[in-house]
Amino acid sequence: MAGVAGQPIVHSLSPLIHTAWIAAAGLDADYRAFGPEDAAAFADLVAAGRQGELRGLNVTAPFKEQALALADQAGPAARTSGSANLLLFEAGRVRAESTDGAGLMTALAEQALGLDVRGQAVVVLGAGGAARAAVAVLIDAGAEVGVVNRTRARAEALAAALGATVADADGLDRAVLVVNALSVAPDIDLSRLRDDVVLMDMTYRPLTTAFLAAGRQRGMTTVDGLAMLIGQARPSFRALFGRDAPDVDVRTAALAALGETS
Structure with missing residues (x-):
């Protein structure tokens, strides 16, 4: 189980992108959207990850700086930028990374x-x-x-x-x-x-x-921002699921969800 956390989150395309890769890779996995109402609720979600309920979380506004603050350790990009868009949970510990750059x-x-x-x-x-x-x-x-x-x-x-x-x-x-x-x-x-x-x-x-x-x-x-979204999702997928994202056309599916053609 993994997902993306933010507020608002209902329109996020991250679940569509990661679910397409999960299906193409044949993984027994789930990736869904989480919408914590505030900082306290986000902290509770991270605590659930520490307890083994989640493999990891992508993080979007307004929780990126809090995500870094809640982590036990952080990769170089997260430390340098002062924010994290990816949290990984393992053995009760939290590692923060940033794939936005x-x-x-x-x-x-x-x-x-x-x-x-x-x-x-x-x-x-x-x-x-x-x-x-x-x-x-x-x-x-x-x-x-x-x-x-x-x-x-x-x-x-x-x-x-x-x-x-x-x-x-x-x-x-x-x-x-x-x-x-x-x-x-x-x-x-x-x-x-x-x-x-x-x-x-x-x-x-x-x-x-x-x-x-x-x-x-x-x-x-x-x-456009969709190119960046897909670009940051690829290293996130690798970190979450231990393999490279399959070579499938997720941009076309995302464009369809947006009601766009190109």
Whole structure:
């Protein structure tokens, strides 16, 4: 038994993706959605995992930072980003991992061919758990990362913790990549951006967000959140079930669930 925990969780595509892989691999396993109402309920779910009721949990908003705090040990990506999107339970202990960064880089490789962030300005919008993972992996890839957030103090705290900067208008002007890690459409002037900038949105409902649609109208390259979701799910599946995800077309099934065709 494994699953994904978040709030809200009803629209998560993670169960669809993992269930398809479980079926293709012929595993005797189950992967389902859990919707703890609050931090206390999430802690109870983790406690159930400690007791052997779960093999592991993917974790989404708003519990990623709490997930790391509840763990007994953490992998390098989780420690660096200060959040976890994967908890693994074994012999009463909890290990935290983060596959969000790997998912982001996989999505960029698939949908932004030729993008090289090394030595380049990159801007991440947001300061939550997903934003932290994005900042961490992009810094590791050699990018000069700036953070923009509605609450400047949170952006400053994230930047100080991970070695980024707080981005200003000049940072947006120079960026080769802008990643939206907010749950809402960002309020930025796309006319200030480079013509060859890549726009990425971690949200996949809708697949083409207003942010991405505006970028496409300007001829900009865009990367959708579904590519990142599938990208982070693959290493999660390996960690949860001890084998690589089968080579089956889960994106088409996910697009159908979203009512999208491409």
